[in-house]
Amino acid sequence: MIPTSNLASMLVHAAQHFGDRAGLIQGDRVWTWTELNDRVTRAASALAARGVKKGDRVLVHSRNCNAMFETQWACWRLGAVWVPTNFRLTPSEVSYLASSSRATTHIFDTGFPEHAAAAEEANGACANVFWIGEDAPGEDWEALVADASAPEVDLADVDRDDVCWFFYTSGTTGRPKAGMLTHGQMAFVTVNHLNDLMPATTEDDVSLVVAPLSHGSGIHIMTQVAKGAASVLLSSERLDCEEAWALVEKHRVTNMFTVPTILTMLTQHEAVDRFDHSSLRYVIYAGAPMYRADQQHALRKIGKVLVQYFGLGEVTGNITVLPPRLHTIEDDPSFPIGSCGLPRTGMDIAILDNEGKRLAAGETGEICVRGPAVFLGYFENDEANEKSFQDGWFHTGDLGHLDAKGFLYITGRASDMYISGGSNVYPREIEEAILTLPAIAEACVVGVPHDKWGECGVAILVVREGETADADAVLAHLDGKLSRYKLPTQILFWDALPKSGYGKVAKAEVKKLLETRQAA
Template identity: 35%
Template sequence: MRMIDYFDRGARMAHDKPCMIAGDAMRTYAEVSARSHAIARALIADGFAAGAHAAVLSGNAMVAFEAILGILRADGVWVMANNRAAVGENAYLLDLLDVDTLFVHSEVADRIATFRAECPNIRRYIALDRPFPEADIFLEDMLEASAEPAPQRRSGHEDELAFLGNTGGTTGRPKGVMLSNRNWQALVSSLVASMPMKIPPVNLVAAPMTHAAGPLALASMALGGTVVVLPKFDPPAVVAAIEKHRVTYMFLPPTAIYMLLAEPSVRTADLSSLEYISYAGAPMSLDRLKEAIDVLGPVMNASFGQTEAPMCVTAMPPHEHLNADGELAHPGSCGRANLLSIVEIMDEEGNILPPGERGEIVVRGPLVMAGYYKNPEATAEVSTFGWHHTGDIGVRDEDGWFYVVDRKKDMIISGGFNIYPAEVEQAILAHPDVQDCAVIGVPDDKWGEAVVAVVEPRAGANIDTEALLAAARDALGPVKTPKAIEVVAALPRSNAGKVLRAELRRERWTAAGRAI
C-alpha cells in the first residue's frame, strides 16, 4: 500500500465528515480527496515524473497538508522540509535529496533566491497560499475542475520509496533517511496498536508539521479522523481547540507540555475528550509527567524512536504509566518494544546484553529505514551486526521496559529537536572575537536540554554575548541558537589540544543530579 492509500481508506469511511479544520475553514474528506486529485493532475501535467521528489516548505496550514497529499497522489516522494531551519541548511537538504518541485508558503518566499542559486535540480517553485513573484506559479492557478481521478503510476510495492526524512550527522551535515511503503505501514500499524482509538480521532496539530506532528496527522487520516490545524503552538489556543473541537489526540514534545501546564485555563477547561497525548523527542521531568497526569488525566503516551525508525520503536501507553498506588510505575522509561520491532541492548562487539546492563539500543523490523539516501557508507556503519544502531545508550529491565540513560554521540535534544554541536560551534566561531567554543546541552526544565555555548575569547577581546547570540540566530535559525553563552578564560582540553566537551557537560549534569 502507498501512503495515499491510507488516506483513501479514511476517505471511504468518512467521506462527508470533516477531514481538516483550520480556524473558521473546514474541508470534508470528499473535498480534500478531490483537491488531492486536482493537485496530482496539475503536477503530472507540469512534468512531475512518477517517483520524483517534492517538498513543502511551510508552517502548519491546511493547504500544506493538501500539497503533501497531492505529491503522494501523483506517486511522488514526499521530502520533509523544516521551514524553521536556516536557509543554508534547507538549501543543502533540498539539493542533497534531489527535490524536483518545491511548494513554498509566502512566509518564506525570500528564500527562493538562495534555492535557485544553490539547488539547480529544483525545476518548479509553486506558491502555496497566495501569488508572489519569487515563485513560478500559484497553486490555485494550476488546478482545473475535473472529476477525472489522477492515474496511479507506481505499483505501491512495499519497497518503493515513500518519503524522505532527514537527520543531522555528528558533523552537523544532515543525511537523507529513506522510508518506504513498508516503513509507513509499520508506523501506522504500531501507532494503532499502541494507541487504540475508541472513536475516530480528532487530532490536534499544534507542534510543527515538519516534525512528528505531520506524519502522525496523516496517519490519523487512515482512521477517518479529523485533523485540527493550529498555525503554531500557543497554550491558550491549544486549550480552546481541545475544548471546542473535542480533541482526542495530539503529539507534543515535553517542552510544550510544560508550557501547557503553566497555562491557567488548562485547569478549568473541559478536556475530558482527550484519550492520548503522545510525548517523545526529549527527556521529560518526572515531576512534570506526574503533574501532567494529574491535570490532563491518564492520557500520557510515551514513545521512543528516531527518523531512521520513526516514533514508536517503544511505547508506554497511558494505563501503564501509574501503579495501583497512583505513582509512576516505570519512572523514566520510554516503554516496551512495539509489536513490530525487536529491540535489544548491544555492546561494542555486537553481543546482546542481559537485563540491567547498559549498552546501545538497537532495533530490527519493518519500522527501520531502507537506508541513508545516496550514502551506502553511512548506512553500513549504522547497520553493523545486522541491527539498526540508534546511537542511544540504554538499559532494559527484566520485564522489558527500556530506559535511555546516555547518548553515544554529542547530539543535543532541545524541545524535541536534534541539534548537533559542531554546526552551532561553526556559527559561533565565525565571530571575530571568539577564539574557541564548545556547545553542549545542559539540563533545563522547559527544553529538556538547553543549548549552551561555552566561549573562549580572543586575547584582549570582550565578548558581547547579546550580539553574538543575534549573529548565531541569523546563521542558525531560532531552534539551534544557544539559549545562553558562557564566557570562560580557557576551555578544558586534552593533551592533544582537543576541547573536552564531555568535561563541560559532566560538571553541569552532575550538579543537576542527572545522567541525561
C-alpha cells in the same frame, strides 16, 4: 520487488467511507474528506502534467495549513517522494536540503521568499517552483488544484521498498541526513501507531495538531486519515497555549501528538485550568525523553492520558511505547519510573556493546533495533549506512539498558557521554536530578576538557520565571542524589537554551556558546 498499497489509498478510503465528515479543520474552515481527496487528485494530476513523476523528489517548505497536508498525499498519489522541511529552518539550512535531495520540484510558502531563492540557487535539479499562500510570485497551489485541463492520474503502482518520504534528521551533530521512508514501512507504522499508541481510534475521534506536519505530526496525521478522524490545525505557526486548550474544548479533541517541550508548555499554562479537556484520551509525547518532574506535573493537570513513545525518525518513532496505565505521579517502585516503555508490536530491541555483543539486563550499551518500521537507509550516504547497519541491527546512537521485564531506559546519546576521572558520566541523569529543584525550568549538562579529570561537567540552567536560584542551592539540592564524580564542576545560569528547529536543546550549539562566552 514486492507490490504493496500506495499510502494515498488511505485518503481515498476516507473519502469513500466518510466523505461528508470533517477531515481537516483550521479556524472556521472545514474541509471534508471528499473535498480533500478531490483537491489532492487534481493537484497531483496538475503536477504530473508539469513533469512530476514517480521517484521524483518534491521539496515542501510551509507552515501548517491544508495545502501542506495536501502536498503529502499528492506526492504519494504520484509515487513521488515527499521532502518536507521544518519551516523554522534558516534559508541556508533549507538550501542544503534542496540540493542534497536533488528535488525536481520546490513548493514554498509565500512567507519564505528568501528560503525559496536560496533553495533554487543551490539546487540545479529544480525544474518547477510552486507557491502556497497569497500574493504568490508564480503559480500557486490553488492554481494546481483548480486546473481542470490535466488528465486525472490514478494511484501510482508502488512496491514495499519504494521511497515515499525523505525524513531528514535534525542534524545536531553535523549535516542532516535524508532517511528514506518507504510505502511498506509507513503502512506498518500507521497500523502500529493505531494499535500501540491509540487503540480504539475511530472516525469519531478528533486530533489537535500542535507541531509541524513536516515530521512527527505528519506521521501522526496519517493515523487519523486511516481511520477517518478529523484533525484540527492551530490558526498560525505560533504555539498559542490558550488557543490550543480552547480548541480541545470546542472540538472535543481526543488525541494529540506533542514533544516534551510543547507538552510542558501546554500543561504549565494557566489556560489548562480554564478549558474542559476531559475529552482527551491520548496525549502522545515523543522526540526526546520527558523529565520526570515535567511528567508528574502533566499528569496532575490532565490526568492519566499520557502516552510516551521512543524512536528516531529513521524508525519513525516505532521502538517503544509507555501507555497511560504505566504512567504514575507517585514514584511507585512497581511502576517502570524513568522508562520509555516496552518494545512496540513487531519490533525487537537489543542492547549491544562496542563489539556487537548483546548485553544482559541492566547493562548499559547502545540501543539497537530491527523490524518492519526500520527505514531503507540514508540517501546516497554509504558511510552512514555502513555505520548504522551492523550486526543485523539498526544502531540508534542512543545509550540505555533493558530491565528483566523488557522495559527500556535511555541513558542519553552516545555523543553526549563524557569520561571524568575514568568513569562514564551520562548528562541525562544529572539533568533529571537538577530538574527536581522547583526553581529550575531547563537544564543542560555538557562535558568539557579538564586538566585533572580529563573531562568535567558544566551545567547550564534556566531559572523559572519568578524564582531564584544560585550554584550553591543547586549543589545542595544534588547532595546525596548523585555520586560526587557526577556533580558538575561549574554551574551557569542563562536566560534561554538554544534549540534546534525541532524543539530539542542543541548541545553542540550550547558548547559553542560556552566556548565563546568563556573566551570573552
